[in-house]
Amino acid sequence: MNTMVDAAAAGAETRAHGDPSASDIRLVIAASSAGTIFEWYDFFIYGTLASIIGKAFFPADNETLQLLLVWAGFAVGFGFRPLGAILFGYWGDKLGRKYTFLVTVTLMGIATAGVGLIPSAASIGMAAPLIIIFLRILQGLALGGEYGGAAIYVAEHAPPDKRGYYTGYIQASVVGGFVLSVIVVLACRFLIPPDVFADWGWRLPFILSLALLAVSLYMRLKLNESPVFKAMSAAGEIAGNPFVESFTYPGNKKRIVVALFGVTGGLTTIWYTAFFSSLSFLKGPMRVDETTAEIVVGIAGLISMGFFVLFGKLSDRIGRKKPIIWGDILTLLLLFPLFWGLGHYANPGLAEAARRAPVTVSGRDCAYDPFASEQPTNCGKLLSELTTLGVSYKLKSGNDLQLAIGPRTYKPDAADALSWTDKAARTATLKAWLEGAGYDFAKQNPPLGSLLMIGGLLLALGALSGLTYASVAALLTEMFPPRIRYSSMSIPYHIGAGYLGGFLPLIASYIIAKTGDAYSGLWYTWAVVLVALVVGWWGLKGGPPREFEDDA
Template sequence: MASLPNDVAKHHEATQSEKLVIAASSLGTVFEWYDFYLYGLLATIITAQFFSGVNETTGFIFALAAFAAGFAVRPFGALVFGRIGDLVGRKNTFLVTMGIMGVSTFLVGLLPSYATAGVAAPIALVLLRLLQGLALGGEYGGAATYVAEHAPNHRRGLYTSFIQTTATLGLFAALLVVIGVRTLVGEAAFADWGWRVPFLVSIILLAVSMWIRLQLNESPVFKKMKEEGRTSKAPLTEAFGQWSNLKVVIIALVGAVAGQAVIWYTGQFYALFFLEKTLKVDGATTNILTAIALALATPAFVFFGWLSDRIGRKPIILTGCLLAALTYFPLFEALSKAANPALHAAQASAPVVVIADPADCSVQFDPVGRNRFDSKSCDIAKSYLAKAGISYTNEAAPAGSVAQVRIGDMAIASVDPDLAAGPHRGEAIADFQGQLKAALDAVGYPAKADPAAIDKVMVVAILTILVLYVTMVYGPIAALLVELFPTRIRYTSMSLPYHIGNGWFGGFLPTTAFAMVAATGDIYYGLWYPIVVAAITLVAGLLFLPETYRRNIDD
């Protein structure tokens, strides 16, 4: 083991009991991530259960928006619980956040569907997601700070990397439970009522995790500081009201966390949604392939945490941003070819083009759920293509002309709403959609991915690469954030940039990316969002982010 330079203060050596405490802390955090990410895994079923009152494309985006709602409030949870953590300690804050998370998750499993309760059902769902987000906003900063303050200086990256595995392990655990219940009750029963089981069993995990957290001791660094009377009396003011610290918060957000966040959610959620919603791979197969990739790549969190103790946090995180920005487009195209080769081949041999007056076209997303997209010829055409997950390009037509859909060498005129008014419009739209489906079938566009044609090895390989990018940017991030801020305001200071980055930049990624796809018709267009954010982080990190791995964090 390499020795530390003389100018680096030695943190205390972790005892065996402290290592067990760190393991217990990580295990408790796994449970919170399990709760939080169950919703993301079941987004398609959530759409049918809680957003059936709107069109399918809008319903799915609404479901993703409700998923993102939990992320939206995470920075506020960071402020509330970060302040408590810096004032009274890490341990008690853990217990409060875990209780809120566990009860909220259990209640999701008891909610009535839209068919039973109407609009009250999605409203209640969103409220519970908000509570989950508040709890998680207070959890991560405390766990990362707690573990880092137990670790010796030369192993801080390694020790905190176990906290970094908890998000993926929580997702992995949720996948296993979902796969198990799906297999046990069957797809029809799972879509009807079985989806509730993973939420309901979380009450058992809550009880176990609360018992584990009750065994923890307070962080020795915080305890020493409190005994010496050096705790902050106003953590929020000190953290964000003084430019010297606020500047570091901004650098941490733009130069590290924003890029880390979009890579995390692209690799572990957008890829999953892309497989199921866009490439039409069935939910059970999608979950199994994703679980295998997570199992293969998760040890790399620990490897990159360990490596960051040797070469630094900054080069590993920024290299991950660079690789993601350069390779996302080819990786997702390869994923399409491997997961649904018939769709990929049809898109290449018979591309779909919508030829329409631009003024006749709306964005295929209705934020109030009222638009049926049947009053304009362009909307009628695009609505069917968006619902079917068909990628298309746009070509401008003369003003006032009726839209056409060109599929390879065939051209099919859309419905002219002026000529198909009243009760005849529905018949005309149904006839047009039937023609469109027949034309798409004729050139090889599949209704869903053929399970026998999926190159499962290649899909798992691509998903594993995407998760390896996640491990590069996420493995060292906790140590970096802990080292950037002083002990007296560490919980508060590191929590806010982390949760703005992961709650807003990352949490809104699936919603934003799929809305971009719906707006353009290009199934790959949503990738521009993580690519641009990762590129901004790469540049900002190179210019402004300091290296921190040699810092002493006792002060």
């Protein structure tokens, strides 16, 4: 019955108002995409400036702990996205698509500007990280309502045979937000002296969000309500409780499970690995100069935006399922080789040193806790130093603490004593040992040929993300009934993106810290994508795109 009402409502709207004009579609895409770029910029600027934020708001003697605390704050915002999806999905299905995502973009802009105005922990102590966490929660709530609103708004204006193409611009806008955050940071680094940028200049990209908010609101206020929602409203068929109906509508439980584990889980981990993990990998263990890494990742991201529009358009011809399944399979096959290639071209000397002089640590109580501000054992302190330096190591059992670097063995508790009370002295001694074996800890500026190869590998990662992400707005719109579409698609999307994707930097960093292997964090992405492949293959419909229809 509900399906008939939904179809009748959509048909009534088409008969009454006709298809949107070309100029209407251009305005809808431009305004929705611009707002999405700005909102994701607000969310990603935190991750782009992770190292500086750690020093300002999460001071710790353990640099690995400091980074983990920053990524924990990043994850908190993602953790609240499902709640935002429930809250704003409810109002989006009750009050309309347009006004709901006007509220979300306003909330995001204000919360982001707040991050740039909060005094550092050195000034106000523990209040600083607590306020930052609160602002991240507000950002997560806002983002939980933004994506569903923008995606549905464009999809409900688009003709069925161009829905993947038009919504591909929304998907590309997510990458656009990341690219904009990188561009703004690079511009600030260029215009502001390094010491000034580290002191207070890093706050400017956050405060800039107020200007972006003004532009976004101006554009979105010119939009009309979605024709599908207007038709349902005119027919008096607005859902009574969209959240409850999302779980009681026939067949919706299965659709939500498939959307969560078969679609969102894979696409979001691939996306964050392609863009965030690659940037952290280059700037962290590969020691590429920060500006160089941001430029090459930013350019690759900018070019990669075209993949999202291209593959979205392709899905209009061959269906939504095929590109997603292809992307999952190719990711499982290529993820590790692509990152091995990044490591080879970014810092070939490190890979050669690790091959020629592998590091092995042995001894009793060789346990390392990345969340401890101070390791309780000498072996733990040694592992902490190696992790901070980005040096891969292997552990083996033994009675006395020993550090083997290639053919040479050191006894840090005896003849080759390290200072266990002076961290700076301990780091300097350990670096000298490693440098003597060929390890180079200087900032890397790869030659042009290597940078081009790195860019090509990043584009390959961007293409994998485009395959799995480009058609998702169209797919999720078609999977769920119009009367509860905002809630039904937002809930699984933001649970997947919020927990499986948002916690990726934290989980991957923890795995790397525990194993001493700069590539080991990729196993998290690989496992989630494998689950997505199995569930997507089972639960997604093949064939050409189609309007929603009951299949329970």
